[in-house]
Amino acid sequence: MNQKIESRRDVLKQLVSLTALGALGVLRTGQLAASDATDKLYSTVIPGVKGKIISRTDSNYELWRQAMVWHHSKPKRYPELIVQARSEEDVINAVKHAAKNKLKVSVRAGGHNSTGTSVREGGMVIDVSALDEVEIDEEKQVASIQPGVRSLHLVTAAREKGLSFPVPHCPSVGLSGFTMGGGIGWNYPQRGGMATHSIVGADIITADGKRVTANAEQNQDLFWAVRGAGPGFFGVVTRLYLQLYPVPKSIMASSYIFPLSELETVTQTLEKIRKEHDVSRVELITVLMHHPEVPADAPPEQSKICFFTAFAFEDSTEMAKAALLPFAESALATKSVVQAEYQEYSFEGLYDRYFSLKDPAGRQGRYIVDNVLTNDGSATLQALAKHMHKAPTKDCHILASYNLRLEEKQDSCFSWVADCFVGCYAIWDEEADDDKNYGWLSETLPLMDPFAVGHYPNEVEPRHKDRYKKCYSPENWQRLAQLREKYDPEGVFHQYLTQTEATGGRG
Numbered sequence: 001m002n003q004k005i006e007s008r009r010d011v012l013k014q015l016v017s018l019t020a021l022g023a024l025g026v027l028r029t030g031q032l033a034a035s036d037a038t039d040k041l042y043s044t045v046i047p048g049v050k051g052k053i054i055s056r057t058d059s060n061y062e063l064w065r066q067a068m069v070w071h072h073s074k075p076k077r078y079p080e081l082i083v084q085a086r087s088e089e090d091v092i093n094a095v096k097h098a099a100k101n102k103l104k105v106s107v108r109a110g111g112h113n114s115t116g117t118s119v120r121e122g123g124m125v126i127d128v129s130a131l132d133e134v135e136i137d138e139e140k141q142v143a144s145i146q147p148g149v150r151s152l153h154l155v156t157a158a159r160e161k162g163l164s165f166p167v168p169h170c171p172s173v174g175l176s177g178f179t180m181g182g183g184i185g186w187n188y189p190q191r192g193g194m195a196t197h198s199i200v201g202a203d204i205i206t207a208d209g210k211r212v213t214a215n216a217e218q219n220q221d222l223f224w225a226v227r228g229a230g231p232g233f234f235g236v237v238t239r240l241y242l243q244l245y246p247v248p249k250s251i252m253a254s255s256y257i258f259p260l261s262e263l264e265t266v267t268q269t270l271e272k273i274r275k276e277h278d279v280s281r282v283e284l285i286t287v288l289m290h291h292p293e294v295p296a297d298a299p300p301e302q303s304k305i306c307f308f309t310a311f312a313f314e315d316s317t318e319m320a321k322a323a324l325l326p327f328a329e330s331a332l333a334t335k336s337v338v339q340a341e342y343q344e345y346s347f348e349g350l351y352d353r354y355f356s357l358k359d360p361a362g363r364q365g366r367y368i369v370d371n372v373l374t375n376d377g378s379a380t381l382q383a384l385a386k387h388m389h390k391a392p393t394k395d396c397h398i399l400a401s402y403n404l405r406l407e408e409k410q411d412s413c414f415s416w417v418a419d420c421f422v423g424c425y426a427i428w429d430e431e432a433d434d435d436k437n438y439g440w441l442s443e444t445l446p447l448m449d450p451f452a453v454g455h456y457p458n459e460v461e462p463r464h465k466d467r468y469k470k471c472y473s474p475e476n477w478q479r480l481a482q483l484r485e486k487y488d489p490e491g492v493f494h495q496y497l498t499q500t501e502a503t504g505g506r507g
């Protein structure tokens, strides 16, 4: 009896603290580490695993299951076990246990993936979010990070040594999911377009529970796969080695806002500038969005805007100003309704900007996304502009990142030649609006796909047919399948989320 009361109290205590964490925005980053006082709540034991093991019959299973996914579109898929690894040993023992007991394994790191791909029906989730050490080798300019490290953590650790990484544009995104599935990070034009190409090595637990290191010299086939396979990777990465770069000495941004009806002015001016000046080092972002300060029900003509920003990352203020000058001397400056030019930032200060602008991308609602990689970002935006008028909520938006400068890669399964990423995001609150929002997103495909050379695997919607397959060239897709067969012949790891799983599974 006492035991029962005690454990109810523990559940309550944990719920209260989790709610508080949620309110503080901590829970959304997924660091759901229950206190040791609640240990008795967890009944399952896996030999050699010291971290929490949550089984489907545990009273707080649902809390943990939902916390695996950052946004609010929680999948209606129910794993048998969630193992929160506390060490690499835990990961090894969990994988061995799963293989022996035919529990298919999925991996969860920062939990930000829009598909909720770590939460699958049955099987075991290995949650690596509590493994969050960062070590910086200043001389080699390489960061060695555990898989639970998030963007802001690496920014600050590297900054202390005068170094930086092309981290995601939102501070809480998990770096292992981000880099393994591509990664369009800050200053991407000067950092190879996708952060995955800055992975210089990885420690991987393979399906047989062995730990292997993959880099340009050892296990090159796994190295090729870890650079881009993302949510379809067949192993658990327990450490990533990331190439760092000097922190740019001067970061400056110039922003220009137009009514959406003026999109053509923006795209034509942008293309003219790109033709007449070398602005290939500048990060160019165009967002079609609802003006954050205009009521949600205002007519599109009065609420939808085109928000263009050029970010310069340079070695001096003079160089940054020079990089932004072509924009300041163009129709962007003379015809826009709002301008904010030559604004200075520190690298981490870019995140303050992000929040102060009430950027809808970071809002934690229900969340789905799909995208194209294209060599004609402007035409793609034009094709999507009218559709923006029909956006079902004020947080739905369309974002184009120009100057990706993606080149063919032999040492990475993610290999496209593309200039621009265009992503369409639906973000909303109520479950009752799911169909409306999914409908809006799926209607973007016939508009944007004609411009696609490929797609970006971290931000596709698997309810759309063959979406993951289309993120790779046919040869690379086939080679990934061959490597999966070689390293995971028994199918211990889940593959890419299928259309059937996604259709039946989303809440």
Ligand SMILES: Cc1cc2nc3c(=O)[nH]c(=O)nc-3n(C[C@H](O)[C@H](O)[C@H](O)COP(=O)(O)OP(=O)(O)OC[C@H]3O[C@@H](n4cnc5c(N)ncnc54)[C@H](O)[C@@H]3O)c2cc1C
Binding pocket: 070, 106, 107, 108, 109, 110, 111, 112, 113, 114, 116, 117, 118, 128, 147, 167, 168, 169, 170, 173, 174, 175, 176, 177, 178, 180, 181, 182, 183, 184, 185, 230, 231, 232, 233, 235, 236, 237, 238, 361, 362, 363, 458, 459
């Ligand atoms: C608010 C927000 C902002 C974003 N900003 C950007 C941005 O600026 N640029 C950009 O390119 N993308 C951005 N993204 C997308 C982001 O890159 C993906 O959602 C990415 O998958 C997140 O990684 P994660 O570790 O947080 O997610 P998770 O959901 O934990 O991981 C996704 C999947 O990746 C695989 N995986 C992750 N870690 C491992 C590992 N250690 N071993 C094996 N497999 C692993 C697993 O299959 C896992 O299920 C953003 C997303 C959100 C929600």
